[in-house]
Amino acid sequence: MIRKNIGFKEEEVSEYGIKFLKKKQKEYGDTQELGASETIERIFKEHEQMAELLKRQDILVEKIYERFKKDLDVIRVRTGYADKNTRIGLELWNGFIFTNDQQNYITTDEYLTKPVQVATQKVESDIASYRQRKLEREKKNKM
Amino acid sequence: MIRKNIGFKEEEVSEYGIKFLKKKQKEYGDTQELGASETIERIFKEHEQMAELLKRQDILVEKIYERFKKDLDVIRVRTGYADKNTRIGLELWNGFIFTNDQQNYITTDEYLTKPVQVATQKVESDIASYRQRKLEREKKNKM
Amino acid sequence: MIRKNIGFKEEEVSEYGIKFLKKKQKEYGDTQELGASETIERIFKEHEQMAELLKRQDILVEKIYERFKKDLDVIRVRTGYADKNTRIGLELWNGFIFTNDQQNYITTDEYLTKPVQVATQKVESDIASYRQRKLEREKKNKM
């Protein structure tokens, strides 16, 4: 790198400027202290990078997306399996019904069998009491 | 403002540093050119502001995530159960078919049994009328 | 409202100021033109509102959440049903197996029955060809 004198001679800077420079010298210089000019140059470079980061909305958008990525991936994969497995389940119902030559059929609107009724009530009551416990836990955490 | 000499004497800076400084001098100085030290001080101030803005962006990203967290948690947990339970369902199909020594099998492409057909139609018509009611509710709320 | 003379007498404003004021007068005055002072006051009020909106990150967070709300609601409700229904499905398996006194059981790791195998292959091939068609559609849309 060709270097030449930039002429920071005898210039006067405020106490603020000196303080900021010292802070940055410490921040950048891990092992040995950097010179003033070198530090200023690094500030310049950082300056450009930050200006770029702030100007570009897409970088913020990407930051947000990355923050959600892990959760979204889990959900996407799980819904993929749930989707696929329920399809396979229907295939198996179809094959089973075919094999057993079941012709008879009734919808739940026409007649809801006792077992389906009981199973539904059991699960709904499980979900309701789970919600109750969750609400109480949240209440306790707020106190 | 008390100003004192910061000692930028005879230091050597790269061409990059000179170019950046000149650019900023032009940017800041509307009518008259600013001195090098003054320009550097303004860069320092801008630097602090940008660092603050970037920190604010990170806080924003986290706030957004926190805002969605409750919904995402619910969805993640539910898809976890749906995934798991459909897997168990397939295991039970497999065990049941094995126990009954069912060899016969037909896919829904080859033959769609009447019960699967009727069940599908019933559910599809339920979903269609639910959507209809939802649309009407939304229309009413807009009026 | 007590009104008194604010003393905008004989002041001189730039062309920019006049143009902006005229634009706002038109924007605010639906039926009749507003006076200059009245317009300026409305600009002041809007100014305060906008400053508030920009200052508060939580308003932006809420805007983002609202934008996603409809999709999240749909997903949350659907996963709720999928979760619940698969639980009911397992209950029904349990009741059915109990009723039939099925003792025998084998996992898919030990033995994968032909029907489960065929059903899985059929669904996987359906999903694969759906993806293929989707990719082709996306390619076409990009052209």
Next chain:
Amino acid sequence: MIRKNIGFKEEEVSEYGIKFLKKKQKEYGDTQELGASETIERIFKEHEQMAELLKRQDILVEKIYERFKKDLDVIRVRTGYADKNTRIGLELWNGFIFTNDQQNYITTDEYLTKPVQVATQKVESDIASYRQRKLEREKKNKM
């Protein structure tokens, strides 16, 4: 800058307007007080900048939504199928139970059959070992 009289003569403004103007005069004028017209012009400029920033926020919200759209669409569609197919599954259970005239029923709380128990354990152990492998992969990627 060409300046001409905007005609703010003898107009009447409310106390609110006067108060806001005074506040802004103080805010803008570091050393010397700005004139009313000059202050108003600066408010106008700030106004335009804020309107721009708010418009940018709306664009940002839309960009964020667009970034998530593809994942959300996949999840929405998959949960739609999982929801629908599990409903059809329950319909088929109901029809099957009706056809076989199964009256007997027991919930998993009352009695958990061996097959359901084994199937649940098998799937839970599959999920646990999948998680283990995933954690190890993530650890490796970090190194």
